[in-house]
Amino acid sequence: MDAADIERKVRSGERLSREDGIALYGCDDLAWLGGLAHEVRTRHSGDVAYFAARCPQDVTDLQEAVALAPRWAADGVTELRLGAGTEVDGSTLAEGVRVLRAALPEGLALTAYALRYGGAGAPVDPVALVEQLLRLRELQDETGGFHVAVPLLQDGPQGATGAEVLKAFAVARLLLDNVPHLAADWALHTEQTAQLALQHGADELTGRVVGDDVGDAVVEVVDDGSAAEQDAGALTREDLLAAIRDAGFRPVERDAHHGAVRSHEGPDPQRRESPQPMRV
Template structure:
């Protein structure tokens, strides 16, 4: 990108003017990572100052049995496979109650598209979990799962969402988005939920007062233009509803263990530099969403810290056993981070930690970085 084009984009960003498709593609074409990071950090600081958000959450997957066979997925199992499982509701409640002493404020629930579980299993699960953990927000189900519930129940998403909200649902999850462009989607997605239904379901959720996350799975067979298109679709929907709380770029994980379910297992993962570029461009393009999250599980801790200087202002949470990634990932990302671990990670990156709830309301502000720590070399986490 020549100096004139850089100045043109800088001027638009600083004037608060919206970047367009050609701007997004030009940003991805730039090899000046420091410039991209500085410009994205300027926007991040304008929106969120020196704050970096996190929450104390846990993940629960009720079943890994799935009727779909997505090319990127190592999590799904078919009925009868040795390691396929489906939790009884009482088992899910027991596991959730074991999480309570860690002080969680959110339980994140996603599952496979089970071919024989009845629809009523899902609202009943939420009701029982909410009784067991009344002060914990239930963030559950992708738009793909809601679409599946329509198929197995004969109900519409409007009625399904009403019943789930009545059972305790506070937010959908952002999964199932992957890449919306059909050219790419038909190569990687093994279910029937595409942009039209994904956007329909999130639009409906927003109309009912839910704030939801939005995501993008990058670093597989797509190109930068597909990432730009993906973000612009979400930006347009956000113009309409204002219901997205956060955007989360998710780095594709190849399967280092060689699981044949992951048909992209030989696809190289995006480099750290490509990840940082993706965060920066996302922050610059997606101008009407308040937060950009780096899901540290999919990026590693060092890249996550760097991402905070490339547009990201949220590190997700304590997580614990995120099977959907760890069933593929073998490069050493930890299973869990405690509250204290996250505070240290954020402070050592130079930011002030802020604990939040599912709707991004502040639970607690913490002290910022300790300058004294900079006087002594600190170990680098993987």
Template sequence: MGWNAARKSELTDKIASGERLSRQDGEDLYECDDLAWLGAQAHGVRTQKNGDVVYFNVNRHLNLTNVCRASCAYCSFERKPGAKDAYTMRVEEAVELALAMRDDGLTELHIVNGLHPTLPWKYYPRVLRELKAVLPDVALKAFTATEVHYFEEISGLSASEVLDELIDAGLESLTGGGAEIFDWEVRKQVVDHNTHWEDWSRIHRLAHQKGLKTPATMLYGHIEEPRHRVDHVLRLRELQDETGGFQVFIPLRFHNDNNRLSHLKMAAPADVLKTFAVSRLMLDNFPHVKVFWVMHGLSTSQLALNYGADDMDGSVVEYKITHDADNFGTPDKLTRDNLLDLIRDAGFQPKERNTRYEIVREYEGPVSLADRRAEPQAVWA
């Protein structure tokens, strides 16, 4: 069924009643060009779940190596062995860098890497163990399902055994990466490794069974179509029905610098907002939707908070995976105060969280509109 006024009325009623949306509903929502209506629907659901709160955390990203045996079409981060800007940290280097990142209120280290062709499996749990020893109060959110699948291969262990050893070394959560787009016709054109939906879902299912809560991502705005995005979130919704282990969904905007898809235009802000809104409406069993400001820009990220997102991620400092693809202009770092200003300026109350979404600190909400207009507001790029 196509898009028309009757369809809009039907979907408005369905969303208001809390009825679960179908695949066709999701595809029809992507056809809707009434962004104000779409945002209102998503914002209503977001407000029911999380009120007028926007969560953030104080985190740092640590990428142990950019050497990777894969050559994914969308990736600007990977380097081949011997490339002049290829690097691999010794364990001691990783610990030294992590200690240098420690500052006021740091609660999370986010660790993802290339699929290094020669590093031994034992390197990875050793890194976690050494990091946990020096930063005992910092949660280690590490490794994509793609990396865990690769660890199975190089270790000879099952994913269950790999996860047990990583958890014993201090792992608190997997990252949500490696998902990209699950549909095989799209995936086989952009992904150059053998971790597909079957293994990605198997590994997150195992992590959930072991008590880990994990995020899930979707890389959008490249060669996929809206129907592939709908298929992607429906697979996640079904897995969440089964395990209840996903905390947050994170749409990631494809960046087109320094990769084999550089000829493509990046998703326009209207498409970004539509993707957040439809994702929030379809994923009725996900507690949170995060806008990762590094990939979306600050102004669009603020707008996304009115299109279903309730989390702005963290202070980050440096995110090489995007900034290696970057003429986009996002800063390397936002401080806690920067994030508080952004969230309040968008009209929400900031709450600082940890990896488990436990509240670390609550802050005052936005000042009144009259007070905001009394002095010039910062303009965010």
């Protein structure tokens, strides 16, 4: 791999190729890879790490989504997330996305795309990972409108290692030059890995938020204060804000189109002067 040539392309805005992506995933220098992805992430979002108070609704069948969209909107859903492998009847995925977007009621948007690869006990296939990223990049070129991509790798003892997860985020950030945001799911990757992902290309944390400090946002509230214990995949708002600050970023709550709903104070400057890539 010609690291200098890849750095030149990334810093000049030149699009990386399939071969570049495979070479990046084969790179053993996670510090270099994460640092390069962090450059791109900082160019997009500075010191901000976004979060949304409500999880997006996952879409696995476009025709079904058209039928269910009014109900979802009535239930307060504001954002839909398309998954890799979504079923499309009688059309290309790009055509199906256009039809769904045209049918959505006001206040509901298809803005996220979940990249699903690997699984319990299954090794990560670098070529499959890169090709899925390139399919999303092509879909975004054709349709536009996706604000955020969400790499979903199962980590832990039965899945990808933490280093593999962070490498996947870094490669995604470098290849997806037309998708402005990259989100880490704390319920899937654990809170610590999600924090590290913010230093390897991600600029958003996603997952279920619980608590009573709801402001103008729609969240799921548990009155007895034991929400985090009842749902291991949830964080309280304060825990989420603390996790973002501890990673060195300034939390910003967003709407479905990545407009700022509420900006929060950033990390204590005495603890960290500015976000820096973390090492694993």
